[in-house]
Amino acid sequence: MDEDLKKQKIQEWYQLYSDDIYRFVLMMIGDHDQAKDLTHDTYLKAYNSFEYFQGVTSDKNWLYRIARNVTIDYMRKKKPIRFMIESFSTFPSEENCPEKIMELGENEEQLYRCLKKLKRSYQDVIILRKIKELSIQETAEVLEWNETKVKNTLFRGLAALKQQMVKEGYNHETI
Amino acid sequence: MKPYNDQSEFDRTFQRLDTTKFNENEKKEVFSTIMHSLDHSKRKRRHTNIFNHVFSTVFVALFVLIGGYFLVTEVIFDGQPNQGAVYEERDELEQILSQELNSNVYVPWHEDFPAKTGIVKYSTVFQDNTPTKGEPISATVYYFVEQNDDNQLTKEETLHFEERNRSEVVFGSLYSESAMVTVDIFTGSAPSMEDAVEINIEGKEVLYSYIEREPNDTAWFALEFNDVWYVFLHKLEEVTTEDDAMNFVENFIQRLNTLVIN
Structure with a gap:
């Protein structure tokens, strides 16, 4: 494909979806500056992989998928230090809750803190289904899972989240 | 602290998390x-x-x-x-297990976790009120990340294991470390597992369950081919995910499908 057309498409996608991609990465990583960098990397990767975009998924979901992969790659590289910090942490860590989320309110902050304590697959499916409000089919496309797995993992993830909220001492009447 | 009122408030809190400004x-x-x-x-x-x-x-x-x-x-x-x-080793193991279980047995082969142990379990029969080894009832193949000789059980320990479990090591050796994957192979009725759901992998019905336990969650799969049941227990950890476990089963089914075609 012509380079200029590719560039034009990236510009268009940036105007349309950069807010969503940034917020998605922010939810995954919890760090505003890093979320900005990874948003940048997502669009760059989309440009370089443009030939592989076949339109099977929507362009937005394709970008979500790239953003997730880019973020996971980043976390893997960062893992040794992160792992050590998380291993020694008994209480919810302030660092894990970005200022932007703390600004939203106490409930949002509590929910986010508990979400970040769950295993990766639970976090992924909850972010996409409950926060980004993607359909089961769209979530399956982004995560490259089948729909049954999305449903099962979401069910288990929400149960684990509620359990985590009880454990952290947050009051939640639906638990 | 303000409590959440109902489920929809819970959902609304989720949605508000998506209102952070870029x-x-x-x-x-x-x-x-x-x-x-x-x-x-x-x-x-x-x-x-x-x-x-x-x-x-x-x-x-x-x-x-x-x-x-x-x-x-x-x-x-x-x-x-x-x-x-x-595949020489796999074919050898398949031959042994087929002979023991008196059925055509196919052994799943993992690219990353080699099959290091194969055992056959026997029923218990009583002769003069003394329990002795009866007919073969099932086989189990153990797959490990990697094993060295230090973890290998001694001859005495192996004999003790065989006697205690009414079984025989027919392939490889026993190790003191726990396996990454085990595959139980047997004929007869379908296995059961709480919360197992039926999923379709490569056109085959497979029973699947995700078991949460310490120290590792485990993926459980069961499938039947030519009256032989294969039950997979795949340990999950950070680098070995549910998808990897699913891929292992998928590869095995792909092989079974080629056997059906042939």
Whole structure:
């Protein structure tokens, strides 16, 4: 494909979806500056992989998928230090809750803190289904899972989240 | 602390998490960095294109040379393709287990976790009120990340295990470490597992359950082929995910499907 057309498409996608991609990465990583960098990397990767975009998924979901992969790659590289910090942490860590989320309110902050304590697959499916409000089919496309797995993992993830909220001492009447 | 009122409030809290703002100035800053990176990569690509032709020609020439050498030494002179050697152990194990269980048994083969142990379990029969080994009832294959001889059980320990579990090690050795994957193979009625759901993998109905337990969650799969049941217990950890476990089962089913076609 012509380079200029590719560039034009990236510009268009940036105007349309950069807010969503940034917020998605922010939810995954919890760090505003890093979320900005990874948003940048997502669009760059989309440009370089443009030939592989076949339109099977929507362009937005394709970008979500790239953003997730880019973020996971980043976390893997960062893992040794992160792992050590998380291993020694008994209480919810302030660092894990970005200022932007703390600004939203106490409930949002509590929910986010508990979400970040769950295993990766639970976090992924909850972010996409409950926060980004993607359909089961769209979530399956982004995560490259089948729909049954999305449903099962979401069910288990929400149960684990509620359990985590009880454990952290947050009051939640639906638990 | 303000409590949540109901389920919809819970959902609304989720949705509010998606209202964080991407500051306009920062958004513009990221955009201009992207554009700069794109221009830079375009220039870089132009330069590398010139060299690509040279490199690809050299690469193809080397590939033909090395490939030709490999073909002559490994395939033509040996008379056998190398792949045969890889599955030699699997075929040997399949032969043993088929004989023991008196059925056609196929052994799943993992690319990353080698099958290091194969055991056959026997029923217990009583002779003069003394429990003794009866007929073979099932087999289990153990797959490990890697094992060295230090973890291998001694001859005495192995005998003790065999006696206690009314079983016999028919392939490899026993190890003190726990296996990454185990596959139980048996004939007869379907296995059951709480919360198991029926899923379809490669056109085959498979029972599947995700078991949460310490120290590792485990993926459980059960499938039947030619009246033989295969039950997979796949340990999950950070680097070995549910998808990896699913892929292992998928590869096995793909092989079974080729057997059906043949």
